[in-house]
Amino acid sequence: MRVPETQLALLEAASATETKTVAQLAEELGEDPAAVTRAAFELEEAGLLAVEEHVAETVTLTEEGQRYRESGLPELRLQRAAVEADADESPVEMGRLIGTAGLDGPEVNIALSNFARKGYGKIDGGEVTLAAEPTYDPDADPEAEALDSIADDEDGVGYLDGSLLDRLESRELIERAETTVRSVTLTETGVTALMEGVEVAETVGAITPDLLTSGEWRDVEFAEYNVEADAETTYGGKEHILRQTANRVKDVLVGMGFQEMEGPHADADFWINDCLFMPQDHPARTHWDRFALDVPPMEDLPEDLVERVEDAHRNGVGPDGDGYHSPWDEDFARAVALRGHTTSLSMRYLSGHAVGELEPPQRYFSVEKVYRNDTLDPTHLLEFFQIEGWVMADDLSVRDLMGTFTEFYEQFGITDLEFKPHYNPYTEPSFELFGKHPETGELIEIGNSGIFREEVLTPLGVECDVMAWGLALERLLMLMYGFEDIRDVHGTLCDLDLLRNVEVVY
Numbered sequence: 354m355r356v357p358e359t360q361l362a363l364l365e366a367a368s369a370t371e372t373k374t375v376a377q378l379a380e381e382l383g384e385d386p387a388a389v390t391r392a393a394f395e396l397e398e399a400g401l402l403a404v405e406e407h408v409a410e411t412v413t414l415t416e417e418g419q420r421y422r423e424s425g426l427p428e429l430r431l432q433r434a435a436v437e438a439d440a441d442e443s444p445v446e447m448g449r450l451i452g453t454a455g456l457d458g459p460e461v462n463i464a465l466s467n468f469a470r471k472g473y474g475k476i477d478g479g480e481v482t483l484a485a486e487p488t489y490d491p492d493a494d495p496e497a498e499a500l501d502s503i504a505d506d507e508d509g510v511g512y513l514d515g516s517l518l519d520r521l522e523s524r525e526l527i528e529r530a531e532t533t534v535r536s537v538t539l540t541e542t543g544v545t546a547l548m549e550g551v552e553v554a555e556t557v558g559a560i561t562p563d564l565l566t567s568g569e570w571r572d573v574e575f576a577e578y579n580v581e582a583d584a585e586t587t588y589g590g591k592e593h594i595l596r597q598t599a600n601r602v603k604d605v606l607v608g609m610g611f612q613e614m615e616g617p618h619a620d621a622d623f624w625i626n627d628c629l630f631m632p633q634d635h636p637a638r639t640h641w642d643r644f645a646l647d648v649p650p651m652e653d654l655p656e657d658l659v660e661r662v663e664d665a666h667r668n669g670v671g672p673d674g675d676g677y678h679s680p681w682d683e684d685f686a687r688a689v690a691l692r693g694h695t696t697s698l699s700m701r702y703l704s705g706h707a708v709g710e711l712e713p714p715q716r717y718f719s720v721e722k723v724y725r726n727d728t729l730d731p732t733h734l735l736e737f738f739q740i741e742g743w744v745m746a747d748d749l750s751v752r753d754l755m756g757t758f759t760e761f762y763e764q765f766g767i768t769d770l771e772f773k774p775h776y777n778p779y780t781e782p783s784f785e786l787f788g789k790h791p792e793t794g795e796l797i798e799i800g801n802s803g804i805f806r807e808e809v810l811t812p813l814g815v816e817c818d819v820m821a822w823g824l825a826l827e828r829l830l831m832l833m834y835g836f837e838d839i840r841d842v843h844g845t846l847c848d849l850d851l852l853r854n855v856e857v858v859y
């Protein structure tokens with residue numbers, strides 16, 4: 354009988370009387386466990402080996418568990434300090450004990466709640482009294498002892514009480530994992546085969562052009578693959594779901610007849626705010642909301658446009674126009690900051706500055722980063738992706754805007770949009786868009802929109818209507834996948850399982 358090399362080695366190492374695990378055998382043979390597992394399955398199929406599987410739990414200490422194992426559980430340190438301070442006789446002030454126990458930061462609360470839970474004593478009015486008869490012997494605290502046994506033997510902790518392990522897990526002192534353990538024994542057929550003599554067969558793992566042209570493929574033996582065997586999970590690089598969704602948004606918008614805009618992340622306030630008829634003393638223009646950059650002011654601004662924008666701010670537009678009666682300063686307009694919205698790109702395109710004069714009808718979009726000096730929370734980031742867009746045509750109405758959003762969001766399975774009247778200095782009318790969170794049912798704001806007012810369009814030289822919007826890509830993602838914290842997809846707190854396993858479906 355002839356079998357591949359790894360299989361022969363495994364046959365010889367396996368025993369008919371003693372069960373050995375694949376991990377043991379792999380170590381004995383100096384082979385990769387995955388290769389030994391594969392060989393074991395092949396030999397099982399040939400009837401030469403018996404393979405048994407069982408699920409084993411491994412338990413390891415977390416970094417915090419490790420720390421407490423060395424320094425003592427916080428509640429035991431408190432208990433010891435209390436004994437030293439004779440708190441069995443009369444109550445002792447808590448602050449003193451915390452000091453002698455060396456408790457610090459979150460450890461203080463951990464110590465207090467577990468001290469009480471374990472019946473070591475009472476905490477009342479800031480004073481600690483030791484119990485005459487504590488539930489546990491502090492020198493044989495079951496949780497402390499369990500930490501020791503886990504540290505000594507990760508696999509051999511099957512005897513530990515399940516509820517004790519649950520408790521340690523909820524305290525985040527241990528981590529539990531399940532693994533499949535396979536063990537093998539030689540079957541009778543295996544023993545007989547070995548006695549009759551088994552030899553190594555050279556097997557070929559893959560067909561090569563050489564094998565084909567030489568005709569050698571006719572004579573060689575091919576390795577068999579077991580496509581059902583468990584394989585180790587490997588995580589390769591993957592496009593982030595945010596990027597995948599951004600690309601999908603672009604495809605959808607291109608499908609709706611839009612063209613993509615491009616432009617600088619750091620731009621003159623002129624394009625970010627002044628063109629949008631945002632008064633220079635608007636609260637959002639102060640340093641609180643804005644990431645100002647310490648770079649020279651932007652020289653390259655179209656002079657005639659700067660004049661017309663200044664005029665709109667000072668005097669308004671049209672016979673009944675009225676300006677802001679607030680200061681307007683060209684240096685302020687030329688100062689450079691990170692854009693707080695991509696409407697700066699819309700201004701560059703509508704003005705003719707980006708790709709030349711545009712004749713209606715036109716549709717443009719961008720899916721790009723914007724930067725805001727917000728406070729980080731579950732729905733706010735300091736930088737996020739905005740889906741900017743606008744349509745230039747004659748006689749546009751709010752109905753056209755609502756229809757565009759309905760059509761756009763439908764492509765992502767979102768059909769329950771709600772609209773709320775809103776105010777923007779640059780659009781009239783304006784409204785905000787809301788969608789329902791699939792898990793919490795909460796209405797979350799997903800965008801802002803409106804029809805540009807003449808104070809914006811006239812200086813830009815646009816004579817027809819322009820409807821426009823800025824939608825948040827991350828909020829769209831929240832509605833699509835149901836996560837509740839934007840930090841699940843961004844930054845150091847992100848949910849790796851979500852990022853690895855979620856698929857963006859077209």
Ligand code: PHE
Pocket residue numbers: 693694695696777780801802803821822823824
């Ligand atoms: N710039 C707005 C924002 O960031 C979005 C918007 C763009 C609203 C264009 C109306 C018109 O919220």
